Amino acid sequence: MSNDPLIPTSSPWPGLEEARDLIAQARSVFVLTGAGISAESGVPTFRDALTGLWAQFDPEELASEDAYRRQPALVWEWYQHRRALVAAARPNPAHYALAALAAQKPVTLVTQNVDGLHQRAGSEHVIELHGNLFANKWLNGCGRCDEATAIPGDPPCCSLCGALMRPGVVWFGEDLPRVARFRAEHAAETADLCLVVGTSGLVYPAAGLPGLARDHGARVVVVNPQPSALDQTADVVLPAAAGACLPLLWPQSGTETEPD
Numbered sequence: 001m002s003n004d005p006l007i008p009t010s011s012p013w014p015g016l017e018e019a020r021d022l023i024a025q026a027r028s029v030f031v032l033t034g035a036g037i038s039a040e041s042g043v044p045t046f047r048d049a050l051t052g053l054w055a056q057f058d059p060e061e062l063a064s065e066d067a068y069r070r071q072p073a074l075v076w077e078w079y080q081h082r083r084a085l086v087a088a089a090r091p092n093p094a095h096y097a098l099a100a101l102a103a104q105k106p107v108t109l110v111t112q113n114v115d116g117l118h119q120r121a122g123s124e125h126v127i128e129l130h131g132n133l134f135a136n137k138w139l140n141g142c143g144r145c146d147e148a149t150a151i152p153g154d155p156p157c158c159s160l161c162g163a164l165m166r167p168g169v170v171w172f173g174e175d176l177p178r179v180a181r182f183r184a185e186h187a188a189e190t191a192d193l194c195l196v197v198g199t200s201g202l203v204y205p206a207a208g209l210p211g212l213a214r215d216h217g218a219r220v221v222v223v224n225p226q227p228s229a230l231d232q233t234a235d236v237v238l239p240a241a242a243g244a245c246l247p248l249l250w251p252q253s254g255t256e257t258e259p260d
């Protein structure tokens with residue numbers, strides 16, 4: 001039983017004490033997060049962002065290079081819409097808890113999310129497997145691309161070669177960024193605890209990382225209020241919402257404000 005006054009004496013979830021012990025004993029932690037960790041921040045998932053005017057579209061009609069080449073203004077506008085939704089959201093206690101954990105032991109934080117909320121909660125060196133919603137890059141640029149003034153509603157394009165600017169996220173049919181994937185795999189192979197938060201575990205290669213960690217000797221803890229494809233990989237499954245559960249798993253720093 002825990003002597004920590006912040007922890008209720010009867011744990012709200014079976015497995016909480018075991019997970020706390022595993023995390024306390026770990027020398028290094030590999031964390032994989034997915035859309036669920038941002039649910040309590042009100043960040044709409046990829047599919048949730050297809051409401052209102054956007055409800056008529058299939059995500060695959062919008063999040064691919066083909067789609068962008070066919071309808072650049074439409075796809076750019078959808079990303080601007082998503083950027084506005086995420087900008088209005090705030091990190092939640094789960095994001096802050098992970099930032100606090102990194103102050104206590106070596107943590108590699110790998111996310112499938114593109115919302116930047118881990119960084120806004122103070123986590124550093126976050127590995128973004130699927131890119132970042134607020135980043136831009138050139139679509140087949142000339143190498144010397146220079147932004148031209150965009151026509152309102154249209155995506156910016158290069159004044160030298162005409163290449164389109166595109167969001168810095170991984171689209172359907174694209175590979176993960178190589179360095180991010182390599183660093184994530186290396187961290188999974190070397191950590192002695194793997195903490196999986198808020199992912200359905202259905203989208204590869206990210207979904208393979210907890211298994212890779214386990215194959216290299218890590219213990220695995222999953223936090224997800226619903227069953228997930230990664231439950232069978234886990235030593236402990238906590239059927240809990242991340243924002244309620246993570247702050248109970250290790251001591252917190254008490255600061256929950258976005259750094260400047």
Ligand code: APR
Nearest residue numbers: 034035036039046112198199200201203224225226241242
């Ligand atoms: N706390 C923890 N987990 C939660 C919470 C919560 N409060 N709310 C929901 N979840 C869980 C759900 O039960 C689900 O298992 O989060 C998971 C979200 O699953 P997905 O929407 O499939 O998100 P993710 O696993 O991140 O998807 C991977 O697929 O849509 C693409 O590229 C996109 O990065 C994304 C990838």
